[in-house]
Amino acid sequence: MRIDIMTLFPDSLDAMLNVSILGRAQQRGYIAIQSHQIRQYTTNKQMQVDDYPYGGGRGAIMQADPLYRCWSHIVETYGPGRTIFLSPCGRTFTQSVARELKERYDHLILVCGHYEGVDQRFLDACVDEEISMGDFVLTGGEIPAMAVTDAVCRMVPGVLPDAECFEEESHWNGLLEYPQYSRPAEWHGRQVPEILLSGDHGKVAAWRKKESYKRTMERRPDLFARFDESQLTTKAEKKILAEAKAEFAAEHPACGDAESAGT
Template sequence: MRIDVLTLFPEMFTGFLSQSIIGKAIEKGAVQVNTVNFREYATNKHGTVDDYPYGGGGGMVLKPEPIFLAVEDLIAGQAVKPRIILMCPQGVPYTQRIAEQLAEEEHLIFICGHYEGYDERIRQHLVTDELSIGDYVLTGGELPAMVVMDSVIRLLPGVLGNEISAVTDSFSTGLLEHPHYTRPAEFRGWSVPDVLLSGHHGEIAKWRHRESLRRTWQRRPDLLQNRELSEQERAWLREWEEERGADSRQESDEA
């Protein structure tokens, strides 16, 4: 995969691209990442990339010319237009499903803005996707771009040491991930569940599935609204709902 990042602050990506799994992915050749300071594509001698908004208002707006020229330079000679992603709080909420879709692409271009916003013509006539990592505002698109890049690059073949890891991550299966334990088997009186020490792979898989469902039911019940539940999953949910009701009645009696 090839990833190009348009940013006014390419230095922000130095540590991110050189460390941990992302750095190793680049070393292996699984992904090629190129940061581009789009100020280099400004059309005047002062390197101006922003201007006051028409109609007045606070803040500055990124001009269309540098962004368009930078992207056109990056895709020159390509037969197929790559996904051009604008990181923006107005964008589509980012999910694991979108990460999986982006991981299938050969070329991605991220546009990281600053200041008040983008000239609307960038949205209308250049980008293919607008993505948001949450309902809050940051000073620029660099950190959101890193979040998306990290989630995509780790899905590329050969990037993770254990290929099963990406498949069983939270959200990849539609459920939150089950609890994990490691040595020692007992710590300060807290023990690892016996089933995980049993060596019975079928029972372990069943326990993990059950605990994934339980954790999702407890923490993100919204994820279950559109899930097609099996008979076993419905039985577990009924069991937990009954337990919750019994606990609520007991608390009410004690009060």
């Protein structure tokens, strides 16, 4: 997996993406992440990349030509890739979108906007899609670019020790992750659930699944309402879900039964 990021602030990206897990994965050759300074592709001495918007209005717009020159250099040097503009006007980024990008493409080109926007002609000519972090606006595209890069790259084989490292986490299967505990067994009078100290891996797995259901019902009823119960193929799996619903209803009587969660 290769990810090229077009930005005005490469140092801020490099400081985060070249350390820890992603840094080690790059050293081992599993992924390649490179930031590109858009200002290096200007044709003026001031290295100016923005100008006033046609039609008037406040602020400035990133010009199409420096962006195009930077994009062209990436494509000519590293080959074509899925070009994504990080924008509040795009589809919302989710775990399923991250999986889609990882599974369908081996090269992503992320474009970080700034100022009041980007010349639409560059977007029309070079961008394949726009992606948003949610219904809010940020100063620039660097934070979204780091989020997309991290979410996609951590699923590349070899980046994490085992697929279970991300398949057990929140949103992978449409649920939130179960609660986690570590040593000591008692902290400030709070105990680790006894089942986790039992050594019975089957019971631990069942408890974690049940807690995952209950946490999703409580915190994200919208997610639980979309959970596809038909994927549960064994009696044991169906029993765990039924127990989770019953326990949730008993613990949260004001919320009504779990069947109506999210409605």
